[in-house]
Amino acid sequence: MSTLRLAFDRAGFRLDVDLALPDRGITVLFGPSGCGKTTLLRCVAGLERARGRVEVTDECWQDDAAGTFLPAWRRRVGYVFQEASLFPHLTVAGNLAYARKRAGHGAGAIAHEQVVELLGIAHLLDRDPAGLSGGERQRVAIARALATHPKLLLLDEPLAAIDPARRREVLPWLENLRDALGLPMLYVTHSADEMARLADTLVLMEAGRAVASGPLTEVLARLDLPVARDEEAGALLEGTVAEQDERWHLARVDFGGGSLWLSNDGLPTGRRVRVRVLARDVSMALERPAPGTASIQNVLRCTVAGVAPGSHPSQVVVRLDCGGHALLARVTARAADQLALAPGREAWAQVKSVGLVR
């Protein structure tokens, strides 16, 4: 576990967070502009003098109670910004060598070859930064941050300056890193797509505070948060491709609480996938439609776990428990009343559409 207990004041703004984050995986910081995401990263890196305590895996970087405050240069943190600031007079290899030299050869260094391979930049090593595409530049910037053998990687909207059409190309490289290195990453983004695809842990921030934090699937399915009333509200499910229907170009994903069919563009059987089910694509029924009587292909047995107001008085958002997995459904308040949807009620969720996240 890492502990980030930080308070920081500047004119008109106060950051006040107390987070316990897992040592593995990607923690996404998500929230509106100005809520303090960058400030939080800067405090963790020691670039701002916040009050509190920062403990990253087994290292204590700050503990006011003990009078400990490691300056930024002594914190083993890799920082990747929106715009990669590579040295223009050095090649890609030169940039990486410079970072390695500055970091020295401490314990836990990630091998240069491994970083180059994980980010797919071997063919770029002799190039000058000026000739790289935005995505390539960011991959090099991440490699450079890793060359300092950090305990924690901070990424502040690393894809925001890349042409939107090409952002998705960088995501698999980030997933490679997450899976291969087990290095904790704190990742700031405004993009719901990036969040859904990358986050293991989600921290929702608002006005300097963390209003929710926890495993991504749990936070997204909470009814007490504004995200549940968002137009794009929905649950994420992780499962395994279990069957292909080649005739109809569909794949079946089993997720423990049941299975869902989705459009198949070549997903191999056995692949672990993450799918998104938007609340607006889920309707409710008290009985299972007889086979061949409804167009909906995905029908799941579930129990109502909670009901909360929607974004309009005519609507409610229903949280469903589906074999221990959460789903959200957005239905009219009248339908919820007619079906007596209340905690404990057994029902069927009819899922109109399932989106593949990864």
Ligand SMILES: Nc1ncnc2c1ncn2[C@@H]1O[C@H](COP(=O)(O)OP(=O)(O)OP(=O)(O)O)[C@@H](O)[C@H]1O
């Ligand atoms: N150098 C600075 N001087 C004064 N105020 C600042 C400075 N940097 C940020 N702020 C203010 O501190 C608050 C938090 O800013 P911060 O950049 O941390 O938010 P953010 O969530 O990262 O925003 P964004 O998503 O737009 O990058 C905002 O009110 C911002 O205007």
